[in-house]
Amino acid sequence: MATITDLVPPGVVTGDNLTTLLEHARANGYAIPAVNCTSSSTANAVLEAGRKSKSPVIIQVSNGGGSFMAGKGYKDADSATVGSVALAVHVRSVAKYYGIPVILHSDHCAKKLLPWFDGMLAADEDFFAKYGEPLFGSHMLDLSEEPDEENIAICVEYFKRMVPMKIWLEMEIGITGGEEDGVNNEDVDPDKLYTTPEQVYSVYQALSQVGDMFSIAAAFGNVHGVYKPGNVKLSPERLVKHQEYTKKMIDSSLTHPLFLVMHGGSGSTDEEIQTAVKAGVVKMNIDTDTQWSYWDGLRGFEKEKRDYLQGQIGNPTGADKPNKKFYDPRVWVRKAEEAMVVRVMTSCEKLNSAGTYEPSNEPGSPQLGQPLKTPSPVVLMAAGALAGSAATLLLKTLGK
Numbered sequence: 001m002a003t004i005t006d007l008v009p010p011g012v013v014t015g016d017n018l019t020t021l022l023e024h025a026r027a028n029g030y031a032i033p034a035v036n037c038t039s040s041s042t043a044n045a046v047l048e049a050g051r052k053s054k055s056p057v058i059i060q061v062s063n064g065g066g067s068f069m070a071g072k073g074y075k076d077a078d079s080a081t082v083g084s085v086a087l088a089v090h091v092r093s094v095a096k097y098y099g100i101p102v103i104l105h106s107d108h109c110a111k112k113l114l115p116w117f118d119g120m121l122a123a124d125e126d127f128f129a130k131y132g133e134p135l136f137g138s139h140m141l142d143l144s145e146e147p148d149e150e151n152i153a154i155c156v157e158y159f160k161r162m163v164p165m166k167i168w169l170e171m172e173i174g175i176t177g178g179e180e181d182g183v184n185n186e187d188v189d190p191d192k193l194y195t196t197p198e199q200v201y202s203v204y205q206a207l208s209q210v211g212d213m214f215s216i217a218a219a220f221g222n223v224h225g226v227y228k229p230g231n232v233k234l235s236p237e238r239l240v241k242h243q244e245y246t247k248k249m250i251d252s253s254l255t256h257p258l259f260l261v262m263h264g265g266s267g268s269t270d271e272e273i274q275t276a277v278k279a280g281v282v283k284m285n286i287d288t289d290t291q292w293s294y295w296d297g298l299r300g301f302e303k304e305k306r307d308y309l310q311g312q313i314g315n316p317t318g319a320d321k322p323n324k325k326f327y328d329p330r331v332w333v334r335k336a337e338e339a340m341v342v343r344v345m346t347s348c349e350k351l352n353s354a355g356t357y358e359p360s361n362e363p364g365s366p367q368l369g370q371p372l373k374t375p376s377p378v379v380l381m382a383a384g385a386l387a388g389s390a391a392t393l394l395l396k397t398l399g400k
């Protein structure tokens with residue numbers, strides 16, 4: 001497989017670079033892991049895994065994750081926006097040093113959470129005005145609880161606001177089972193858990209008239225969270241039908257005219273994941289499994305070192321021995337991170353994204369933005385004055 005090292009720069013990618021990255025994934029049969037992050041610690045674990053796996057990564061923040069990032073002590077209505085922006089700024093500060101491409105994305109936004117979406121878009125517009133690119137590369141709207149016409153109409157309106165900044169839009173149609181971020185679909189009719197090719201095409205039809213940077217999360221029996229196998233069967237082969245139907249309707253030369261994303265993939269078999277990736281899935285969400293790994297790393301450490309963690313002084317090696325090197329957060333938080341790194345690396349393998357990017361060893365730099373190179377009014381005035389005196393001088397010289 002051709003690598004993307006020469007096509008896309010390391011660090012946070014937006015706009016055309018982001019499109020190039022996802023087109024490459026779609027054409028070469030791999031998907032990029034999209035991991036929910038709630039802290040600088042979890043974001044760094046994803047970056048570390050991407051570097052070690054030689055893979056691009058997607059760092060995504062949910063509404064609840066954004067609030068957590070702002071600190072639970074801050075409870076105002078805009079806490080999710082504040083924290084999501086804070087996470088984006090952290091990632092922009094460090095991503096380039098890891099030498100791999102990183103997509104900054106926001107996760108599921110239901111209708112009642114649209115003020116959060118508006119807040120992030122305002123931050124994008126602000127960043128765009130200063131630096132010529134958006135703060136985030138991509139955002140997700142999830143209006144799948146609403147009737148299809150309303151879902152699509154709201155997506156179209158927001159997409160019009162995103163297209164001038166070249167921000168990617170991910171949308172969801174059909175119902176994903178389970179429970180996530182306060183939306184509970186645990187008791188939904190199993191028939192509704194499969195999106196039809198016609199539904200997917202109606203999204204394509206509406207959004208492609210506005211722009212081409214969009215992807216669709218279609219339900220194929222997937223469930224958010226990890227549950228015991230129930231009545232619903234995961235059918236990723238349905239994604240092939242979506243591609244075929246849209247291809248036929250638009251007479252496309254591409255095998256996979258759609259960019260598809262997979263939600264509710266925790267606990268899927270490797271075979272199901274491969275079927276989905278081969279059907280043009282370019283992004284797979286991972287949250288539940290990495291949550292468990294982060295906890296499991298800490299759990300294992302506590303189990304092993306329990307006798308060193310019961311007081312500041314005193315452990316099996318002596319009653320007066322200090323335990324600082326065990327309870328320092330940099331020790332036990334790191335154990336959680338190490339386990340999460342391993343889990344994200346496993347996802348890179350399963351999604352075929354491992355080895356697609358040779359990490360850059362060039363010295364990195366923060367990506368907090370280089371101001372646009374439009375000269376300030378003062379500079380323009382000075383230049384005008386200089387040109388004026390030069391012209392006067394020239395006239396004087398010619399006059400002699």
Ligand SMILES: [Zn+2]
Binds near residue numbers: 108172176217263264
């Ligand atoms: Zn979803």
